[in-house]
Amino acid sequence: MKKKWKKIYIAYLVVLILAAGAFLFRKPLTVLAFDLFLSDKMEATLQEKSYQPLNEDKTVKPEPIVYKSDPFSVMLLGTDQRKNETARSDTMIYAVVRPNDYKVLLISIPRDTYTEIIGHDDNKKDKITHAYAFGGQQMAKDTMEALLGHDIQYYATINFNGVKDVVDALGGLPLPIKKTIENKGKDHEKFTIVGGKDLYNGEDSLNYVRYREDSDFNRTKRQQVFMDVLANKMLSLGQISKVNDLLSILGENFKTDMPPTMITDLAKKFIGGKEADISSFTVMGEGTKIDGIYYDLVDEEDLKEAKALIDNWMNASTPVDQLIEPGKASNALEAKATSAAQ
Numbered sequence: 001m002k003k004k005w006k007k008i009y010i011a012y013l014v015v016l017i018l019a020a021g022a023f024l025f026r027k028p029l030t031v032l033a034f035d036l037f038l039s040d041k042m043e044a045t046l047q048e049k050s051y052q053p054l055n056e057d058k059t060v061k062p063e064p065i066v067y068k069s070d071p072f073s074v075m076l077l078g079t080d081q082r083k084n085e086t087a088r089s090d091t092m093i094y095a096v097v098r099p100n101d102y103k104v105l106l107i108s109i110p111r112d113t114y115t116e117i118i119g120h121d122d123n124k125k126d127k128i129t130h131a132y133a134f135g136g137q138q139m140a141k142d143t144m145e146a147l148l149g150h151d152i153q154y155y156a157t158i159n160f161n162g163v164k165d166v167v168d169a170l171g172g173l174p175l176p177i178k179k180t181i182e183n184k185g186k187d188h189e190k191f192t193i194v195g196g197k198d199l200y201n202g203e204d205s206l207n208y209v210r211y212r213e214d215s216d217f218n219r220t221k222r223q224q225v226f227m228d229v230l231a232n233k234m235l236s237l238g239q240i241s242k243v244n245d246l247l248s249i250l251g252e253n254f255k256t257d258m259p260p261t262m263i264t265d266l267a268k269k270f271i272g273g274k275e276a277d278i279s280s281f282t283v284m285g286e287g288t289k290i291d292g293i294y295y296d297l298v299d300e301e302d303l304k305e306a307k308a309l310i311d312n313w314m315n316a317s318t319p320v321d322q323l324i325e326p327g328k329a330s331n332a333l334e335a336k337a338t339s340a341a342q
Contacts, residue, residue: 042243042244042260042263042264043261043263044260045244045247046260046263046264049247049248049252049254050247050250050254050255050256051256051257051258051259051260052255052256052257054138054155054257069099069100069316070316071096071097071098071313071314071315072154073094073095073097073151073152073153073310073314074095074097074152074153074154074156074258075092075093075094075095075137075140075144075154075156076093076094076095076156077089077092077093077132077155077156077157077158078090078091078092078157078209078223079132079157079158079159080159080209080210089128089129089131089132089133089140090111090129090160090209090219091108091111091220091223091224092108092111092128092140092144093106093108093109093224094106094109094150094152094306094310095107096309096310096314098313098320098323099269099270101277101323102270102274102275102276102277103276103278103279103313103320103323104278104279105278105280105281105326106224106278106279106280107148107280107283108220108221108223108224108280108281108282109128109144109148109282110128110217110284110285110296111127111128111129111220112128112285112287112294112295112296113127113128113283113296113298114126114128114290114295114297114298115128115146115147115298116146116147117130117131117134117139117143118139118142118143118145118146119134119135119142119143120134127295128143128147131143131144137255137257140155141155147298147303148306148310149307150311154256154257155256155257156254156256156258157254158227158250158253159254160206161206161253162252162253162254163205163206163230163250163253164202164203164205166202166230166246166249166250167200167202167205167206169242169245170230170233170234170242170246171199172199172200172201172205173199173200173205173226173229173230173233174198174199174200174233175200175204175205175208175225175229176225177193177195178195179195180193180195181208181211183207183210183212189210191207193208193211208222209222209223209226217284220282221280221282224282234246279325280326281306281326281327282302283299283302283303284296284302285297285298285299286299305326308324312324
């Protein structure tokens, strides 16, 4: 009898050890499963539906970037193209990704920002959102580079109209909507989003992004929040097995010139590591009318801070504890200028 109970105890012990091991090593195991069963399919889906180099030739390999250790930059475009409409970039973000530090910097440029549109009508000034409408990703890239004074290595474009089914496939998103939102303007699409819910479906999430009856700044912030929440949900351990299906659902609504192998390698790194720390900054502007049209005139101090942030974050030699957080770049610039003067 004692031998029987001893065997039972040993069996329980083995089960506990296996369970503890599975818990402790769940991330490495998930990465292994992703590598063995999903990465090849994901790369094939990306290659077929999403990979779109700006030179339009998929056989030409882009210049390699040491993305596993060095910081790299990505222009994130969120478009909201509907039927019979010209696509405009409602969201324009200059992102700096530091893979080794699991840190991401997002610098948003509001859609009505008044700036030179590079390559269109002798670089005539207009709303920055029109750069994409006039010349697609390339003109948007050239225009953002000129405004911020920094090169962009990659781009990624998402049409918000195509993420509705993706959100539903994920089971909804935990958007921070505390109060009910109503879009009821005379010339706007009518909808209501009830506040205080745990999860929001695809239609509500899309309306959250589209809501425009407050400032352009707040709309930009909501779009940042949406993209952050969507990315975290897609990369959560419980959703990894769905990633390839989600990319298939997103289909033509996602375009990038990041090579598929780079995306899967980055996915494995972030799945197996700690949660990414995201810092956000928005280049504000002052609303004004020029020839009867509303624009945002760039706040020069904000623009200066954005450039300083990019300088700091894109420098591979900057230690993680010396990365400047948004709102503190101006102080860092002043300290640097004082030190140089002395």
